[in-house]
Amino acid sequence: xxxxxxxxxRQSLLLIVGWLLLSCSNISYKxxxxxxxxxxxxxxxxxxxxxxxxxSMKGRNTxxxxxxxxxxxxxxxxxxxxxxxxxGSFKQNFNxxxxxxxxxxxxxxxxxxxxxxFKIKDDxxxxxxxxxxxxxxxxxxxxxxxxxxxxxxxxxxxxxxRGKIVIVFRHEPGQNDTLSVFxxxxxxxYSNLKFKMANAIKHGAIxxxxxxxxxxxxxxxxxxxxxxxxxxxxxxxxxxxxxxxEKEESIPVIHAxxxxxxxxxxxxxxxxxxxxxxxxxxxxxxxxxxxxxxxxKTNILRIQKPTQNVAGLLPGSDSVLRNExxxxxxxxxxxxxxxxxxxxxxxxxxxxxxxxxxxxxxLAVAAAFxxxxxxxxxxxxxxxxxxxxxxxxxxxxxTNNPLLPLKNTVAMLNLDMVGRNxxxxxxxxxxxxxxxxxxxxxxxxxxxxxxxxxxxxxxxGGSDHYNFYQCGIxxxxxxxxxxxxxxxxxxxxxxxxxxxxxxxxxLVLRVAWHIANQDKHYKIIRK
Amino acid sequence: xxxxxxxxxxLLFSIFLFSNLLAQESYVLQYKYLKGSTYRYKSVANFSSTxxxxxxxxxxxxxxxxxxxxxxxxxxxxxxxxxxxxYDDMKVTTKAAGYDTTMVQKELIGKRxxxxxxxxxxxxxxxxxxxxxxxxxxxxxxxxxxTNQKFNELPGNKLSVGGKWSVNKQDTVAIGGGSMLTKxxxxxxxxxxxxxxxxxCLRIDYTSKLEMGGKMNQMGMDMFIEGTGNxxxxxxxxxxxxxWISDESEVDTDMTIAMTGQMAMTIPMTQKVKTVQNxxx
Numbered sequence: 098x099x100x101x102x103x104x105x106x107r108q109s110l111l112l113i114v115g116w117l118l119l120s121c122s123n124i125s126y127k128x129x130x131x132x133x134x135x136x137x138x139x140x141x142x143x144x145x146x147x148x149x150x151x152x153s154m155k156g157r158n159t160x161x162x163x164x165x166x167x168x169x170x171x172x173x174x175x176x177x178x179x180x181x182x183x184x185g186s187f188k189q190n191f192n193x194x195x196x197x198x199x200x201x202x203x204x205x206x207x208x209x210x211x212x213x214x215f216k217i218k219d220d221x222x223x224x225x226x227x228x229x230x231x232x233x234x235x236x237x238x239x240x241x242x243x244x245x246x247x248x249x250x251x252x253x254x255x256x257x258x259r260g261k262i263v264i265v266f267r268h269e270p271g272q273n274d275t276l277s278v279f280x281x282x283x284x285x286x287y288s289n290l291k292f293k294m295a296n297a298i299k300h301g302a303i304x305x306x307x308x309x310x311x312x313x314x315x316x317x318x319x320x321x322x323x324x325x326x327x328x329x330x331x332x333x334x335x336x337x338x339x340x341x342x343e344k345e346e347s348i349p350v351i352h353a354x355x356x357x358x359x360x361x362x363x364x365x366x367x368x369x370x371x372x373x374x375x376x377x378x379x380x381x382x383x384x385x386x387x388x389x390x391x392x393x394k395t396n397i398l399r400i401q402k403p404t405q406n407v408a409g410l411l412p413g414s415d416s417v418l419r420n421e422x423x424x425x426x427x428x429x430x431x432x433x434x435x436x437x438x439x440x441x442x443x444x445x446x447x448x449x450x451x452x453x454x455x456x457x458x459x460l461a462v463a464a465a466f467x468x469x470x471x472x473x474x475x476x477x478x479x480x481x482x483x484x485x486x487x488x489x490x491x492x493x494x495x496t497n498n499p500l501l502p503l504k505n506t507v508a509m510l511n512l513d514m515v516g517r518n519x520x521x522x523x524x525x526x527x528x529x530x531x532x533x534x535x536x537x538x539x540x541x542x543x544x545x546x547x548x549x550x551x552x553x554x555x556x557x558g559g560s561d562h563y564n565f566y567q568c569g570i571x572x573x574x575x576x577x578x579x580x581x582x583x584x585x586x587x588x589x590x591x592x593x594x595x596x597x598x599x600x601x602x603x604l605v606l607r608v609a610w611h612i613a614n615q616d617k618h619y620k621i622i623r624k
Numbered sequence: 625x626x627x628x629x630x631x632x633x634x635l636l637f638s639i640f641l642f643s644n645l646l647a648q649e650s651y652v653l654q655y656k657y658l659k660g661s662t663y664r665y666k667s668v669a670n671f672s673s674t675x676x677x678x679x680x681x682x683x684x685x686x687x688x689x690x691x692x693x694x695x696x697x698x699x700x701x702x703x704x705x706x707x708x709x710x711y712d713d714m715k716v717t718t719k720a721a722g723y724d725t726t727m728v729q730k731e732l733i734g735k736r737x738x739x740x741x742x743x744x745x746x747x748x749x750x751x752x753x754x755x756x757x758x759x760x761x762x763x764x765x766x767x768x769x770x771t772n773q774k775f776n777e778l779p780g781n782k783l784s785v786g787g788k789w790s791v792n793k794q795d796t797v798a799i800g801g802g803s804m805l806t807k808x809x810x811x812x813x814x815x816x817x818x819x820x821x822x823x824x825c826l827r828i829d830y831t832s833k834l835e836m837g838g839k840m841n842q843m844g845m846d847m848f849i850e851g852t853g854n855x856x857x858x859x860x861x862x863x864x865x866x867x868w869i870s871d872e873s874e875v876d877t878d879m880t881i882a883m884t885g886q887m888a889m890t891i892p893m894t895q896k897v898k899t900v901q902n903x904x905x
Contacts, residue, residue, distance in 0.1 A: 316876060
């Protein structure tokens with residue numbers, strides 16, 4: 098006999114509904130898995146890498162027309178995947194600057210009705226941090242130009258520098274003295290000229306003349322910045338590129354030499370005595386130079402060159418978690434072409450591994466998400482950075498001017514060189530700094546395992562994750578290691594292990610899915 | 625009273641005569657190395673280097689300790705001599721922010737170079753017997769302590785205390801797919817007699833002005849070096865044996881290192897090297 102009670106029926110029904118729900122969610126996960134992961138194939142990776150690392154891309158130098166072509170290709174792909182542009186465009190424009198010295202730099206002083214003119218190169222050299230402007234006013238000696246509360250030291254304590262031009266020593270008190278009240282023989286941040294300039298501006302100074310400490314150096318020759326225009330052999334192409342920083346305030350800043358010291362302090366020996374006293378009492382008692390009037394004009398040229406990151410957003414599906422973002426990025430630039438190559442010689446740095454491979458992973462993961470029936474709860478920003486090879490400029494431009502708030506950016510996954518070396522091994526950088534994200538990678542690695550290794554701590558500053566790390570954002574940098582073709586014209590697509598690159602992309606997809614569906618914040622260790 | 629004055633005059637005259645004798649004592653300085661003999665010198669070079677980028681300085685300090693070996697291969701009838709130069713030991717210590725390392729430069733040890741010098745120490749020719757792969761720390765060492773001379777050039781004429789001579793040198797060294805030209809104008813002065821390391825020596829002080837310039841190619845990038853420098857130092861020379869015993873020098877250089885190609889860089893660099901070299905056997 099079989100007796101079936103209503104209670105038992107209810108229980109059975111609940112069990113069936115529960116099982117069905119569970120099955121449905123499993124089906125969803127599986128469908129994510131199938132539609133997403135199966136779309137990432139070696140053929141897809143080959144397609145992307147071969148295109149980005151083709152000769153027509155001329156090594157994707159920043160800035161350059163070929164990099165712009167690569168940006169247009171990535172933008173079109175992002176659009177095709179249904180990603181959303183931010184601020185109306187997939188491109189985040191920014192400028193790279195070349196700083197050069199123009200003609201007609203002028204520096205003279207007037208004292209007791211006598212004008213003394215100084216010659217550029219022999220008597221003074223502008224620093225590259227200088228503004229391109231002119232100033233004139235009374236002179237004041239501001240010791241080392243340092244205000245450091247933690248060392249109970251302030252060169253501006255009894256000084257009115259407003260509207261004046263300050264003279265400062267290049268370094269800090271007791272520079273080579275292990276018993277210095279500063280940091281012994283190690284320089285502190287206060288030796289940084291940018292700091293000195295900012296401090297001078299803060300105290301109202303309109304110009305800054307830097308002199309070398311005569312007690313510590315045999316030569317007080319002005320060096321400033323080694324401008325190619327003042328050199329016999331340094332070519333103009335050696336001028337470094339920098340990220341333009343329009344926000345930074347600056348004033349004319351030059352390095353002045355012995356002729357200036359003799360004109361103002363009578364002799365180098367007198368200046369030695371001033372330094373000796375200052376280093377001893379740690380108080381600037383020699384400041385009044387009001388009888389000297391200075392005119393200074395620095396012709397610093399900042400030539401702007403536009404370029405762009407490419408970013409596309411996959412908005413999160415959860416009404417709350419969508420305000421939080423996971424960033425998946427890699428740089429799409431490389432180092433261009435060889436100059437002065439011989440006829441017939443390969444001269445294009447194709448950068449197949451560095452970093453067409455990482456860019457292709459970003460594209461493949463974005464494509465995979467577009468094919469998945471379920472969308473992640475958190476938003477995911479896919480971004481291809483420019484200017485990495487020149488100094489991580491694209492990621493710096495992003496973190497300086499983020500498209501989405503950094504405080505809501507939960508993690509960053511960086512892909513840079515993921516197509517070479519052993520098929521089954523992969524290096525994770527950030528294991529120590531971002532243990533939670535590393536743990537997620539290890540969990541998701543089980544599905545299709547790599548042998549993970551972590552020892553490349555010295556690469557912490559070696560790629561775009563670094564600027565996110567500096568902003569306190571947990572990260573993992575996926576890296577397959579250096580090889581003999583690194584930064585050589587032989588870094589070509591035929592050397593890439595497309596199976597491995599596809600496997601990396603599938604791992605990143607699983608990690609991204611995990612992070613983007615987790616209402617959790619991750620630890621960052623910044624020491 | 626009369627006697628005392630005479631004695632004083634005599635004494636003054638003696639002093640004058642003695643001083644005059646000293647002043648007139650003259651020397652012929654010439655190397656007299658013996659065929660088949662080996663001379664070893666211990667050298668300690670302490671260096672500090674400052675590079676500047678965007679208003680921020682990076683300091684690197686360190687030292688190079690080495691033992692060099694000079695095997696006298698041949699001595700010609702006119703005194704010109706051929707040496708085989710090598711290192712028995714070399715250790716480079718480098719310290720910078722977050723970096724402190726000591727490396728034994730195994731790749732340099734025992735690698736021989738043959739030099740031919742005139743009997744006055746002028747380099748006539750040289751060639752490497754063993755190939756040397758210089759890189760990393762060794763490269764830094766070579767640019768720093770490499771400014772030391774193996775032999776100071778001596779004057780051919782007789783020289784008294786206070787006597788001076790000058791030497792102009794120009795060396796072109798092939799390095800990193802390019803070349804580096806160093807011009808030096810050295811002023812020497814014979815200071816006098818001094819005991820050094822148990823040897824009766826003549827002390828010779830010197831100062832020099834250096835000019836450096838060159839272009840090389842590293843990792844597909846063109847690298848340019850331009851700089852000037854000053855040297856001051858002293859060398860102790862055993863005139864009787866015709867060998868140098870000790871050399872102490874200080875070199876200050878201001879250089880610019882620039883790169884073009886994959887990266888564009890212009891880096892000012894200041895370097896100070898203090899070197900003490902002493903004969904050890």
